Amino acid sequence: MAVFAPRSGKRRAHPSRSRPAARGAAAVALAVVGALGAGALPAAAAPGPLARFQQQRLDWRSCVQGPQDSAGKELERAGARCADVTVPLDYADPDGRTVTVAISRIRATDTAHRVGPLLLNGGGPGGPTLGDPPWVRAAMKDVGRRYDVVGVDPRFVGRSTPLDCGWPTGSSIRGAGADRAGFDRATAFAEDLARRCRTRAADVLPFVSTRNTARDMDVVRAALGDRRLSYLGYSYGTYLGSVYATMFPDRVDRIVLDGVVDPGRYGPRLLRGTESANSGALRRWASWAAGRDTAYGLGSTRQAVLAGVERVRTAAGRAPLRIGDLRVDESVLPLVLFTGLSQDNDTAYGDLARAVGDLRRAAEGRAVTPSLWLAEALAFLLTGADSAYGSAQTAILCGDVAAPRDPQVYWRDVQRARARDPLFGPVTYGIGPCAFWAPPREEPTAIRDDVPALLVNATGDPRTTYRNAVTLRRAWPGSRLVTLRGADQHAVYGVFGSACVDRAVNSYLATGVLPRRDPVCARTAP
Template sequence: MTGFAAAAALALTGALALGTTPATATGAPDPLTRYHHQHLTWKSCVRGPDDDTGKDLQKAGAQCADVTVPLDYADPGGRTLTVAISRIKATDTAHRVGALLLNSGGPGGQTLGDPPWVRAAMKDTGKRYDVVGVDPRFVGRSTPLDCHWPTGSQFRSPGHDRAGFDRSTAFAEELARDCQKYEGDVLPYVTTRNTARDMDVIRAALGERRISYLGYSYGSYLGEVYTTMFPGRTDRVVLDGVIDPGRYNPRLLRGAESANRHALRDWAAWAAVRDPAYGLGRTRDAVLAVVDRIQRAAERGPLRVGDYRVDESVAPLVVFNGLSQDNDPAYGDFAAAVRDLRDAADGKAVTPGPWLADMLGFLLTGSESEYGSVQTSILCGDVGAPRDPETYWRDVQHARARDPLFGPVTNDIGPCAFWDAPREHPTTIRDDLPALLVNATGDPRTTYQGAEAVHRDWPGSRLVTLRGADQHAVFGVYGSVCVDAAVNSYLATGRLPAADVTCTATPH
């Protein structure tokens, strides 16, 4: 992963000049006035009888609106997009703090439906905020983007040999070609910087001078970019599952192999204790041997799992995607999936359980093509990737020697190798953000080392550590009373803890 170019400072200056105040220094009119002062029409979030998200929002007292933003902020009079938002208004109006905007990660994740559970996690503090969910540009209910992919994810394992890597390369090139074919006219504008600009339009349209912000995972990077591009526009900032901006690029999973191996071992120990329920082995090593056996079988030929064929490029992704939540239900779902894959490897007829069926549907069909399309478009549009396949092949070989299961996955080639160069330089993130950072020590997605790096770079920040959990995203998700109390205290008072906070995970 590379750092950011010094020339990004020039791009940042240009971004700040795009009408972030009512008038320019010369008195020229703000080109974004019609966006900043637009009237929002609040309405029911329910879109039909099967709209469970809308029903949950309605039950929580939320309403929804569409915010109009420019496709290209350099041409605000041109084509426009809609960004869908939801809002649960503050009920303690006498002590109202303001609006709290949310982003749950991805990139490409839908956040419109998040205010009810975030509001619940905030307890009494939530009564003092307008809690606002946002589906970022091209996501969910906002103006859509769909490259018509045969998968919901760009990620694959390159397999065990050069032939597998060559197939992976051809697959990545095909995905990039499809995006250019179907969405080439908007791809230059699918970026984090433009999403941050949209956030500031939302802020203004809500009538807020400043906003507070809660971002998970990729949402932490979005928060870093927004606070840098629009200094003085944030109040209280919480970043949970922290991305080190110096390591943010299309290959952001590189370096996560050790954390994922640790999480896999912890899950295997959990499954071994529950061998009567799952039958994967009575020891951690026995369970890990089952995982290795599945991969070797997939290398010999695709495993038949219901209507799906799981080959060596997909089997490691199932394991990788099973390792982000450190709790009994998630561990149980993953254990059932491994049991199904083991039976398929043994030649048995298998009907996949619910979690595995959903995962294979995501990886092997186009049912969630939009998610993969947007996620990849943002990553490729933000930071350029190496273009020579041989770079990836060398990295795969080196990583395979260290971890033959996860190393090839995290170092494999992707569509960004075949993407047009980003239109803007990445944002050089400010170093004086007084944010509250939250991370688990065993986080297999945004590793704890990233949170430590950001904390070192931001002397005014505080770090809340959840020790002993292989958990990605903590506040309101994991169930740590200690973490939730630290975050809610900051949101309630606006005062960061006097010192860093360390919490201990609840044992299984």
């Protein structure tokens, strides 16, 4: 369920990132944290309690961690080196326990025109980004030579100090089923996941938050020896960029936010309202599959393909579908479809078509060996193979914004959503572990309205809907919005293959000057 990790290797589904709630009140922090969060002092001076972190010397080394480390090998081929940055677990107690944040860096080669570091976040939340500099550097073309491109695994993510609640799943969300019994099972599932985190990670959970990740980013900036940083964030990473720019406004240079999260809607229930976009993406996928009936055998019309999906949903409601050694019931089936709809290209659509074919055969009682993509998706949803991913993702969301604690609130919402969209409504409005989490340690950040960022969004984005980007563009008069029309795509720059979008972003990164008007790009499918 990682909606906000566009290049993470597995296309996952999240609550989001991607995901994102109440934020009207001003941010409130512990007194010492507020003093440390302002970031008004130049990096060279680095006085005060964070000096030892800001002035630390980084031990740059090979990124390869073993013969099977494909990401490390790709980083090495691109000329990247890796290091661990030490940061406080609790910024209110900088002399206390520490954790590490893993980073990678491809250094600028045009040092005469160097802009500075470009920090990356691929979303999730909880998605590792350490491996992303090679493809981002390629997307930047010539302007990439002027930046140190820096991948960061946020605290408790990827190669950083780990967080693993020992979950039997990589996803903290489930569909609410067709009736109250299904909802009660989903509630018990969510409560059990929260209990496992309290049992295994109670000492660190209070310090898993976007605000602390932003503080870590500023330590990374200082440890790199730079007074300012530029930033490229996807999905949840757009919210992280907003928080950083609010907490450290004098530290930011050029900001690109792609797949925009509306800060006013961010929180554990941020997927609410995405049903229409996902249903639209499903219909357009069905049209694509119908046009390739000879390859996939799902039906020669969109209606026939969608009717087959509905038969699978009905069958899963009667009894779990057997897919290899795993079972797909009515609470998991919508997530499989949801997971398959974040990328708008032939490869992703073909993966989903093969998965639906497998599910249809299982619904007919036939033995099924799942396709590679379906096998990976089900392993993520139904086994503990990605427990650490789901643990970090949920801990960040729950640590940022409080969720309603009364299951009846979710039940009422599910009932209303089901009436509008029986497939996706019980997922996007369902209950999750945050209903059983301890309250956040800090209030959500009140995002400032003068951030001069370049926003990017596709009109059919099924995770961070286009409405989010329009809302943030209006809230930030000094920003600009690059629109990709006609694509059901989550994350665009360097991912989708739009020359128009990539040119707009690279021009901004090269000059630091935002476009005079909001650019609009037509879809030209890769």
